[in-house]
Amino acid sequence: MMSAAPSGTVPVLILKEGTSRTTGREAQRNNITAAKVIAETIKTTLGPRGMDKMLVNSFGDVAITNDGATIMKELDVEHPAAKMLVEVAKAQDNEVGDGTTTAVVLAGELLAKAESLLDQNIHPTLIIDGYKRASEKAQEILDEMAIPISIDDEKRLLDVAVTSMGSKNVTVAKEHFAKLAVEAVKQVAEEKDGKIKADIDLIKILKKHGKGLDETELVKGMVIDKEVAHSQMPKIVENAKIALLNAKLEIEKTEFDAKINIDTPEQMKLFLDEEEHMLREMVNKIAETGANVVFCQKGIDDVALHFLAKKGIMAVKNVSSSDMEKLARATGGKIIASVKDLTSDTLGEAKRVEEVKIGEDKLVYVRECKNPKAVTIVIRGGTEHVVDEAERSMHDALSVVRNAIEDGKIVPGGGAPEAEVAKQLREYAVKVGGREQLAIEAFADAVESIPLTLAENAGLDPIDIMVELRAKHENSASPTHGVDVFSGKVRDMLELNVVEPLRVKQQVIKSATEAANMILKIDDLIAAKGMEKEKEKEKKPEEEKPEFE
Numbered sequence: 001m002m003s004a005a006p007s008g009t010v011p012v013l014i015l016k017e018g019t020s021r022t023t024g025r026e027a028q029r030n031n032i033t034a035a036k037v038i039a040e041t042i043k044t045t046l047g048p049r050g051m052d053k054m055l056v057n058s059f060g061d062v063a064i065t066n067d068g069a070t071i072m073k074e075l076d077v078e079h080p081a082a083k084m085l086v087e088v089a090k091a092q093d094n095e096v097g098d099g100t101t102t103a104v105v106l107a108g109e110l111l112a113k114a115e116s117l118l119d120q121n122i123h124p125t126l127i128i129d130g131y132k133r134a135s136e137k138a139q140e141i142l143d144e145m146a147i148p149i150s151i152d153d154e155k156r157l158l159d160v161a162v163t164s165m166g167s168k169n170v171t172v173a174k175e176h177f178a179k180l181a182v183e184a185v186k187q188v189a190e191e192k193d194g195k196i197k198a199d200i201d202l203i204k205i206l207k208k209h210g211k212g213l214d215e216t217e218l219v220k221g222m223v224i225d226k227e228v229a230h231s232q233m234p235k236i237v238e239n240a241k242i243a244l245l246n247a248k249l250e251i252e253k254t255e256f257d258a259k260i261n262i263d264t265p266e267q268m269k270l271f272l273d274e275e276e277h278m279l280r281e282m283v284n285k286i287a288e289t290g291a292n293v294v295f296c297q298k299g300i301d302d303v304a305l306h307f308l309a310k311k312g313i314m315a316v317k318n319v320s321s322s323d324m325e326k327l328a329r330a331t332g333g334k335i336i337a338s339v340k341d342l343t344s345d346t347l348g349e350a351k352r353v354e355e356v357k358i359g360e361d362k363l364v365y366v367r368e369c370k371n372p373k374a375v376t377i378v379i380r381g382g383t384e385h386v387v388d389e390a391e392r393s394m395h396d397a398l399s400v401v402r403n404a405i406e407d408g409k410i411v412p413g414g415g416a417p418e419a420e421v422a423k424q425l426r427e428y429a430v431k432v433g434g435r436e437q438l439a440i441e442a443f444a445d446a447v448e449s450i451p452l453t454l455a456e457n458a459g460l461d462p463i464d465i466m467v468e469l470r471a472k473h474e475n476s477a478s479p480t481h482g483v484d485v486f487s488g489k490v491r492d493m494l495e496l497n498v499v500e501p502l503r504v505k506q507q508v509i510k511s512a513t514e515a516a517n518m519i520l521k522i523d524d525l526i527a528a529k530g531m532e533k534e535k536e537k538e539k540k541p542e543e544e545k546p547e548f549e
Contacts, residue, residue, distance in 0.1 A: 022525040028118060031081035031519050032111045038082045039108020041075075042068055046101050046450075048166040049458035049485045064385050066167060067392045068100030069093035080527075081519050088515045092507060097200075097399020098164050099504040102450060106512035109449040113442035114520055122435055128517045130432075130439020135513040137428050137440075138421045138447065139506055145420055145479055146409040146502040147494075151189060151196055157182045159497040160404045161397040163413050166498075168393035169386070173213035177390070180218045180377055181397035187220065187375050189405055198402045202374040204326055205394060207387045208358045215380040216390070221350055221369040222323065222330045223376040227362035228355045229300060229317045232309035235355045240314075242348040242366070243291035244328055244335045249282055249300040249317075251275050276303055282339045283307040289344045293353045295319050295327055297335075314353060316364050326374035330366065403501035412493035413500045414482025415451025415469070421509075422448040423473045447509075451483050458485035465490065 022030055044051045045066035055063045055074040063074060072089035085104050092103045114127050149156050161178035170177055189198040206223050228235060262268050279301055286294060286308070294300075294308065294315040308315050319327070328335050333348025351368035377394060381387040404410055411417045422444040429440035448466070455465040465483055468490045472481040482498065484491040493499070 016528065020527045024523055025118070027523055027525045028124070028520070029115070030525065031522055032115050034079040034082040035085050035111050035515075035519055036108050038072075038075075038077070038085045039105050039111075042071055042101055043105050043108075043453055044457060045071070046105060046167070047454040047457050047485055048171075049454075050101075050167050051457070052169070062385070063388065064169075065389055065392060066101075066169070067389075067396070068102075068104060070392055072100065072104065080525070081522070084515050084519060088511045092511050095511075096403055096501070096504045096507045098396045098403075098500075099508045103508045103511045105453060106446060106450065106508060107515045109446035110443065110512060110516035111519060113446045114439075114516065117438060117442055120438075122438060124520045124523070126435050127439045127442075128520055130436040131443055131513055131517055133432065133436065134425055134428075134440040134443035135509055137425060138443075138509050141421050141424045142411060142417055142502060142505050142509075143409075145417060146411050147499075149404055149408055149410050151186065151405050154182060156410065156499065157186075157401055157404060159499050160400050160410060160501060163498050163500055164396045164400040165393045168396070169389045170213055170393045173216070174393075176214050177216065177394060177397060180216065181394065181401050184218055184375050184377060185398055185401040185405060188373055190373065196405055196408075198405055200398045200402050202326060202329060203398055204323075204374070204376040205391055206363075206376055206378045207391055208361065208363075208378060209381055209384050209387045210359045211380040211382075213379075213381050213386065213390055217378050217380075219365060219367060219376045219378060220372050221366040221376065222327050222374065223378055224295070224316060224319055224323055224327075224364045224366070225361070226316050226319060226364055228364065229315045230305040230309045232306075233314045234312055235314075237292050237314050237353045238351070240293045240350045240353040240366070241289075241291050241344075242293045242295065242327070242331050242333050242350060242353070243286055243289065243342055243346075244295050244324060244331075244333045244348060245339065245342070246297045246321075246324065246335050246337050247339060248298040249279070249294075249296060249304040249339070250298075251278055251301065279304045280307055283311060283313075285339050286342060287311045287313065289342050289347060291342070291347055293350075295324065297321060297324050327366065329374040330369045330372035332370065400501050400504065403503040407501060407503050409502040410499045411502050411505055412480040412482060413498040414484065414491075414493040414496070415454050416480050416482030416493045417505050418447045418450040419469050419473050419482065420479045423470070443513075454483045454485055458483075458488065460485070460488050 045053060050066050052064055052066045053071050057074065065071060069089050072086045077083050077086055085107055088103050088107055089100045092100045117127050158178050161181045162174050165174040165177060184203045185198050188202045189196050262271060283304055292313055294313060296317045297319055300315060300317040305315060324335055331348025331350055334346040336342050336346055349370060350366045353366050356363050356365050379387055379390050379394060381390050425440055425444035429437045432440060451469055452462045452466060455462045472478050472490055480492050480494045481490050482493040484496060
């Protein structure tokens with residue numbers, strides 16, 4: 001007699017049909033492979049001799065760049081683990097504005113090294129603990145080798161800006177760009193509680209293609225992408241007194257439905273005359289304060305424009321709120337919500353306000369403000385792609401100069417800090433011992449891949465460079481030696497003026513370690529596939545459904 005089948009053989013469905021699940025080593029391997037592929041994609045863009053990527057989006061728009069953050073944003077990544085590396089790039093860009101490529105490459109290398117440790121049956125938790133300890137130690141090593149710098153050390157600040165742009169497409173004008181970046185950041189920097197803060201959001205970047213990159217200029221004031229509101233108004237105003245209005249220069253309409261009964265043409269004329277009189281009063285009030293330029297966040301009535309033009313006052317309407325705030329910081333004026341509250345004390349000042357025609361567009365330049373706390377950089381370049389890449393380079397330069405000024409610390413570039421960190425981590429690993437020692441040594445190897453990649457991208461022999469670099473760093477008197485990609489030799493980076501902010505390097509190690517550890521901790525990947533298909537099935541009419549589902 002056959003016994004009844006044990007209850008355990010009945011399939012128990014917990015997850016929805018069509019859900020795919022990968023567990024254990026296979027899940028880890030899949031995640032690591034996906035992250036490594038992303039890192040490999042971006043690896044070739046690292047350093048001054050890195051290559052560019054051409055990105056074409058679904059609309060057919062083309063971007064040519066080697067900026068890590070831009071590439072990662074534009075990539076339409078499907079795999080969830082690879083998406084984590086995209087997050088690393090975003091975090092790096094938001095936090096320090098540079099070092100995105102390095103962070104992604106390092107995360108990929110950390111995972112590649114971890115994979116070989118997993119193959120030796122070392123538990124992921126031990127690897128994660130080892131990586132955490134190595135990361136903390138690396139932060140200390142970087143801090144020890146940092147060189148102090150002050151806001152007045154213009155030479156070093158220029159070196160920092162030039163280094164950040166060394167790998168970008170603006171190399172022809174990098175000195176010019178670096179000078180503008182340093183000048184702009186120093187202009188908006190302020191001291192708060194004994195610390196220097198520089199908010200680079202106060203530096204407006206305006207792109208206009210035409211002319212060459214070397215025509216890019218810094219305006220000590222604001223450039224508003226609008227034209228003067230009336231053809232009869234002056235196009236240039238010297239010694240400008242600027243009124244900043246967040247109010248309509250129009251007759252307010254009533255909030256509720258109101259009827260005005262007009263029986264005769266005379267009454268109609270009186271009504272219109274009264275409207276005109278009110279607008280004239282508003283303009284007179286502005287003129288009384290001594291203002292000769294008006295920036296209005298809202299609309300201006302045509303009649304009011306006519307009266308302003310008659311008074312010789314230049315007006316610009318519908319200015320964005322962010323531009324208004326920057327104008328207030330640049331000119332020292334106050335944004336006023338009602339014309340009644342406008343006084344001579346609330347006006348901003350500038351040496352010159354003028355309308356300038358660039359190509360097809362007209363812009364209003366507010367020039368030579370007295371100690372402006374907001375400035376504008378107008379980027380010019382031959383084509384739209386050149387201008388876009390120039391803007392990305394300028395953003396990186398502004399970010400690194402800000403980091404150097406705020407922290408007051410820089411480190412040599414060219415892979416020198418990574419080589420030093422790798423050397424000291426290997427010494428530290430021996431003291432730690434146990435299985436964590438293997439993880440710390442793997443971390444050191446991963447960090448060392450940065451100078452190795454710099455050499456590879458420059459067409460040099462990475463093994464020769466590595467041997468020479470390690471030999472230099474074994475001698476404790478030369479921790480500032482890195483890869484000179486132009487001469488193909490290992491040289492002192494400080495002599496070559498290749499320097500980077502300490503904050504960028506520290507953030508690279510933080511971001512990359514956290515991402516790698518998060519991916520290593522995953523041992524189960526449950527993906528709800530076919531959800532869209534299910535929904536489509538439900539939407540189909542009943543008769544269309546197949547008989548057997």
